Amino acid sequence: MKRTLKDYLVISLKGVAMGAADVVPGVSGGTIAFISGIYEELLNSISNINLDLFKTLKNEGFKKAWAQLNGNFLLALLIGIFVSVLSLAKVLKYLLENEPILLWSFFFGLVLASVIYIAKQLTKWSVVTFLILIIGAVLAYYITTLDPLVSGNSSSWFLFLAGAIAICAMILPGISGAFILVLLGAYQPVLAAVNDRDYKIIALIGLGAIVGLLSFSRVLKWLFKHYKNYTLAALTGFIIGSLNKIWPWKHTLSFRLNSHGIEVPLKQESVSPFSYSGEHQLILAIILAIVGFGLIMLLEKLAVNKD
Numbered sequence: 001m002k003r004t005l006k007d008y009l010v011i012s013l014k015g016v017a018m019g020a021a022d023v024v025p026g027v028s029g030g031t032i033a034f035i036s037g038i039y040e041e042l043l044n045s046i047s048n049i050n051l052d053l054f055k056t057l058k059n060e061g062f063k064k065a066w067a068q069l070n071g072n073f074l075l076a077l078l079i080g081i082f083v084s085v086l087s088l089a090k091v092l093k094y095l096l097e098n099e100p101i102l103l104w105s106f107f108f109g110l111v112l113a114s115v116i117y118i119a120k121q122l123t124k125w126s127v128v129t130f131l132i133l134i135i136g137a138v139l140a141y142y143i144t145t146l147d148p149l150v151s152g153n154s155s156s157w158f159l160f161l162a163g164a165i166a167i168c169a170m171i172l173p174g175i176s177g178a179f180i181l182v183l184l185g186a187y188q189p190v191l192a193a194v195n196d197r198d199y200k201i202i203a204l205i206g207l208g209a210i211v212g213l214l215s216f217s218r219v220l221k222w223l224f225k226h227y228k229n230y231t232l233a234a235l236t237g238f239i240i241g242s243l244n245k246i247w248p249w250k251h252t253l254s255f256r257l258n259s260h261g262i263e264v265p266l267k268q269e270s271v272s273p274f275s276y277s278g279e280h281q282l283i284l285a286i287i288l289a290i291v292g293f294g295l296i297m298l299l300e301k302l303a304v305n306k307d
Contacts, residue, residue, distance in 0.1 A: 008076040009039070013079020014038055020088045021107075022081070022176060029081070031173040035114040035296055040224055042077070042171070045070040046217040104248035105285035109292030111239060111246060117296060119236045122229055128234045136237025139229060144245040147267060148182050156204055162186035163208025168216040173235050179245065248285055249276040 014036040018029035033039045056195050057065035066072075095103040122129065162184050170177035181187040193201035223231040247270040254267040273280040 003072065008072060011038065011073060011076040012080035012083075015077040015082075016084040016088075017080075018077070019081035019084025022085070022170065026177045028170060028173055028242075030171045031111060031114055033171075034173045035117050035233070038073075039173075040221075041070070043217050043221045045074050046171075046213060047221045049152065049214055101248045101281050101285055102288050104246050106288040106292040107113070107246050108243065108248060109289030109294075110296055111243060112289070113290075113293040113296035114173075115236055115239050115243075118239065120231060122232050122236070124229055129229060130155075132230050133233040133237035133240075134235040137241040138237075140238040140241025141244050143183070144179075144242060145269075146183055148185060155233065159186065159189065159201060159204045160208035160211075162190070163205035164212030164215075166229060167209040167212040171213065171217065171220070173239050203217070244270055249273045249280060251275075251277070 014032070017036065018032045021032045022029040030039070033042050033289035053065055053068055056068050077111075092103070095129055162181060165184065166180045168177075169180040178187065181190055189201065192198070193205070220231070249271050250268040251271045252268050273282050273285070
């Protein structure tokens with residue numbers, strides 16, 4: 001695929017959006033990749049990292065291996081994600097702490113629109129397709145209601161497994177990898193390792209993430225190739241179920257201490273805006289949800305016109 005500098009700039013901007021989503025606990029960068037039209041290419045590019053790639057590197061040189069990897073695409077995307085995490089992390093952290101309802105409302109509208117966007121790509125509806133969608137929705141909803149495990153398990157196998165599972169969630173549209181780490185009780189050990197620069201733990205988690213990413217991307221690639229309609233139905237259901245996690249109005253059931261010793265919500269349940277204990281900001285929340293929804297519809301329209 002022949003791409004111009006402008007094309008790679010657009011890919012980097014999509015990376016910026018993915019990075020912003022991954023910073024917010026509860027929103028998956030995979031969802032952004034899907035609605036921005038690069039999801040399958042991302043899976044294919046990641047799955048190109050195999051023994052054949054190293055054989056090409058050895059026998060035909062770096063340039064050929066880079067082309068086989070689709071390296072320009074991955075590099076442009078990673079630059080966008082990296083820039084986003086560095087530049088938007090503080091802004092999103094501030095909004096999460098000071099305007100959580102408004103931030104979650106925007107993302108709720110955005111993700112709700114993505115459900116429609118993905119569902120429209122299903123070429124054929126059947127009883128099986130509908131059943132798979134329902135199962136995906138129920139499973140995702142159930143995951144969002146699970147009680148987080150008690151943190152403190154820092155054994156090598158556990159951290160390796162946590163890294164592998166979290167990265168799978170990160171590329172799967174729906175629930176974020178950070179949320180999975182919280183559920184597994186691995187969020188605090190991971191955060192502590194990063195803050196303390198414990199490179200042994202970071203390496204274990206990173207190795208697990210690499211293994212999980214390379215393995216799971218191949219599974220998803222195979223599913224898209226052989227059962228694309230069913231896979232789209234499952235992903236649509238999964239995103240529907242995950243909406244519970246980003247519902248703007250929450251009642252906090254339990255707290256945890258973050259790395260600064262400050263109490264932050266650990267276990268929450270969704271409530272009606274009229275049952276919310278604080279200022280529900282309903283009008284502004286609806287407006288921002290509409291903005292998020294409209295943004296995805298606009299992106300879809302632009303993509304159709306470009307085609």
